[in-house]
Amino acid sequence: MSIFAIDLDGTLLTDDHQVTKMNKQAIQLAESLGNTIVIATGRSVHSAVEHLKMLEIDGYVVALNGAVVMETSNQEILFEKMLHKEGAKAMLEIGEAYNANVSISCLENNYQVDFTGQKQDFVQEFLPGQTPFTIISHQEAQQIIQRDSVLKVAIMNENIEKLEEMKRHLFESGHPVISSDTHYIELMAEGVNKGYGTRIIAEKLEVPKNDIVVFGDQENDLGLFAIAGVSFAMGNANPAIRLIADHVIESNNESGVGKTIMRLLDNRRTVLRGGQE
Structure with missing residues (x-):
């Protein structure tokens, strides 16, 4: 087998x-x-x-x-295995700093924080057929990170150069993100x-x-x-x-x-x- x-x-x-x-x-x-x-x-x-x-x-x-x-x-x-809260917060903060779209994934629920001002569903745009993501505010995202078991946080941006900058900053601060697409960087728990x-x-x-x-x-x-x-x-x-x-x-x-x-x-x-x- x-x-x-x-x-x-x-x-x-x-x-x-x-x-x-x-x-x-x-x-x-x-x-x-x-x-x-x-x-x-x-x-x-x-x-x-x-x-x-x-x-x-x-x-x-x-x-x-x-x-x-x-x-x-x-x-x-x-x-x-849940993502450490510090890592989830770092992703949220850099997403806000770069006006990017941030997704937060838990076992049962998935959320998006739209810092772009465009009110777009970026997950559905880049990954049609993906589980629906509930669009939430920055404050709600902070509460979810503090309260729930977050498994993955991703940042989505159409500007690849900005995404590379974010990736570099996250690496330098001890959060080694990976890419699953040219428009995505993702962070999970260590290991x-x-x-x-x-x-x-x-x-x-x-x-x-x-x-x-x-x-x-x-x-x-x-x-x-x-x-x-x-x-x-x-x-x-x-x-x-x-x-x-x-x-x-x-x-x-x-x-x-x-x-x-x-x-x-x-x-x-x-x-x-x-x-x-």
Whole structure:
């Protein structure tokens, strides 16, 4: 049995956020042959689960870049780690300083603080189909950070240069953010990443590292690549991801995930047939 850990945006999903027929069929076939499917994403638990439902399979989700790990068949939370309040406050403060849009993710609820003055739903603009985010005030955000278990805070801005400035300031103040898209920087608790979350699932299922197959395209997939037996970067992936991947495959718009899974399954069938002859 293998684990197939798959990122969503820019990987499984096309640029218009759809799952191709090839991707769906390949994943369903892999699951029917006894493999485990893991959706590993920066999106919320709800959004990750909805995509597994769309694929019509049970599996696992590593959501919010690894801050939450859940088995979908019984909705059991296998892991959850909240972000330190200081980090959440730092993200909120720098978002305000740069007139950016800030999102706050908890297990059940998601919020946006709009410092742009445009009253835009940036999450829906950049990630259509994402769980709805409630737009709140700066004061309400401070209360939520103080009161609730915040798992991830993200800053969204269309100005990439400003985003890089924010990223640098946060690093210098001890808050190492990551990027899941050119318009996003995200902060989770220390040690949280997609790889750590996927390893929890692998240990539960007693799947060795060699049997962990991962697919990704962005900086927030680095942790995933670090724990993989074999890693596949999409043709559209960030150059840094393509550089460290074992293989570079077709793009997200070309059903790269599905085509690769089918090749892997075909290779296994060939090996089995050879062993029986």
